[in-house]
Amino acid sequence: MTTLARSRPITTAITQTLKTHPVILALIALFLLFSALYPERFLGPLNFSTILRQFVTLILFALGPSIVIVTGSLDLSYVGIYMLGSVLVWLLTPILGLVSIVVILHLEVATGFLIGVIQVKARIPSFILTLSLLVIYSGLTAYLAGGYPRSVKGYEFITATLIPNLPTAFLWSIPIIAAAVFIMKGTRIGTYLSAIGSNEEGARLAGINVDRYKILAFTLSGLFTGIGSIILFQHHGGSATVELNLNTMVWPLLAIVLGGTSLMGGSGGPQRTILGALTFTVVNRGLVLALLNPEAVQLLLGLLLIVSIVVSSRGLKGVTVT
């Protein structure tokens, strides 16, 4: 009797969750598929730790932009800021010592704020603005680094192993993710940002200071990318790259869309991006372990992006097709 009464709401909760997060089904299906196809390679501890490592990279880059996408804008500058930050750390460490890692954080928050102000005042599409900034920053990075990748020593403590087979960066990322999800789900900031993405005019009529909250969105994006970049800097071996990697730029976006955040804004957010990043990593690892050649993997991932965009715009925007 009691078990029946208790199990009812649980099953409805599960079906409800699956309805709003269809990606969970995909995640489970893919996991089972890859486990069945090549159990030794996929189920080994080495693979799990690799999945977690990639997941960390993705989620830390994707958290900030997922906040911006909720407002209906787009922030593509994260890789550029990360690169410029890294090279600044390389430049400043001999002068300032280990404190220079904090430079990344300042740079990102300042850039986020700047993007926000320009976007609000000049009223230009954030997509092209942040893309231009990405180009500027990557050019500046190459210039400062003299055209070569540079490695920096002394920050190994950030990712020093605490638990064997568990990337320390993953441990660090947990409170960061929690903070992002909390801001977007539990406070008025999240509500206001998604109001702006859903219906900007309506948000204005409801007495929201739209401009200020848009700037806040970009600044928050900068903050989260900044914290993430400090960890990722060492996670990626403590070096400053000078070449813009297309994958580092596109994959976080893919993870966001796969998680079910609509590019039109108004719904989704970091909590969905967690699922998206996890699913994306599993797909990626599965394809790599299948020993396909890298170009084929690239192709399949591109197709995945298209499919997930279609699904998210049809199924989650709440558009009924007549």
Next chain:
Amino acid sequence: MATPMDCALLEVKGVSKTFDGVVRALDDVTISVHQNEIVGVVGENGAGKSTLMKILVGVYTPDKGELYCGGKQVPFPKNPKEAAIRGISTVYQEKGVIPLLRVYQFLLLGHEDKYVKFSRLQTDRMKKQAREILEELHVKCDVESYMYELPLSTQKMVEIVRAILSVRLAQGDDHMMSIIILDEPTAPLTIEERRELFGDLLEMKKNASFIFVSHIIPEVMEFTDRVHVLRDGKLVAQYDLSKEKITEKDLFRAIVGRESLETIYKAEDKRVVSEELVLTAKDLTKQGCYYDVSFDLHKGECLGIFGPAGSGKSEIIKTIAGLVSFEEGDLTVKGQKVKADELPHARLGKGIGYFSGETGKELFLNWPIAKNISLVNIEKIVRKPMPVISFDAEKKMTERVMAKLRIKAPSANTDCFSLSGGNKQKVSVGKWVERTPAILLLEDPTIGIDVGARADIYETILEMQKNGISMILVSDDPKEYSVLCDKIMYIKEGRMQRVFSPEEFGEVTKA
């Protein structure tokens, strides 16, 4: 094909339609359309008007029923194209016009294949065809002009011409009678534009028959030959307006099943307005919009600003809301002057809330009702000292509002896009019930919604007035002023003309 006059051009008999096996949208409905006739189909939102029309154009298939065209039984159309072959076409409420097409391109859109020679589009022939049909149906406009350049009423006419043309082209017969369904065609039009549209329609009656779907009673009374009244999916009444003498009140009662609003609220004794000033406007001026506008607003008072479209009334209320800035003069709220270029959030901080009846503007359609209502009331549901939203409080607040305004929805978590027009409007109003601002600005608060929902909204607004909330009303519907306002300011071409009491105003607008 000659249709005998005594036989109906189109007849639908005993149509029933059920959705999901539960919701009974239509129940044994019979309507008929004769040649050269405008037939009204009226009812509240959700009465089944739209479902019936969608069956006629083949969007839905009915569960039961028969269709007769010119006396012969035919199967129901399965898609709009089949409907066009039977002579039926629709002009939708909005979004039918493509603004960046020229008139002739728009008229023949989708029929270009008939004007192709050696894979080249013969625009001259298209223009000629367009000119001919516009002339035949007495619509005056240049086929070369863009759709957006035309006045709204002409745009509607061109849409109607296009519907007639599509029927003719579907049948390849220029003399076939067409039946055009007009689904609330006047919703986006002003009063003057409506008059023009109806003048043209009466002219066009010689060439086509119309089914006129609406819930605006005076329009239906004036322009239709016969009226079918739907309520809760049933045909409750039909009147032949040329033979029977019925009044607006009769029609109203048939539609809603209760007495008219004015009768309900007339008996209400007027409340006493306190002497406390909450808002003063002194010589407010914005060039090209309004000049030297001055008025006082007391606590609990409702001021109506009335005038024709383009008189500046809408700009004045938007100025107070912070959506438009003024150039000269003073605006004082609770004894403090406010800056001219403040934005809505700053004005809300001073206690001025703004509500517009255009639901698209106001609502977050992909959000549940609860979030739509809590958005302006977030202070109330945030815990202290950590600013965390309490979803429990949000749910309770929403259920309070839903009960008060009789919002019909499965739960507080229902997404707003699935609600009917009236219920959407109620959600928009409901959020201000919880917020209780000092001043609430209402712009067309009940535009486009049925009488039942209107009554619920009026009741709520009047209760808020009793609780001491001051209001300013701008609307297209004169009756709304009589129901809601304590004094009415008449404005013309941006200048104040005079101030009426509700009684005087009632007399003036009746004449």
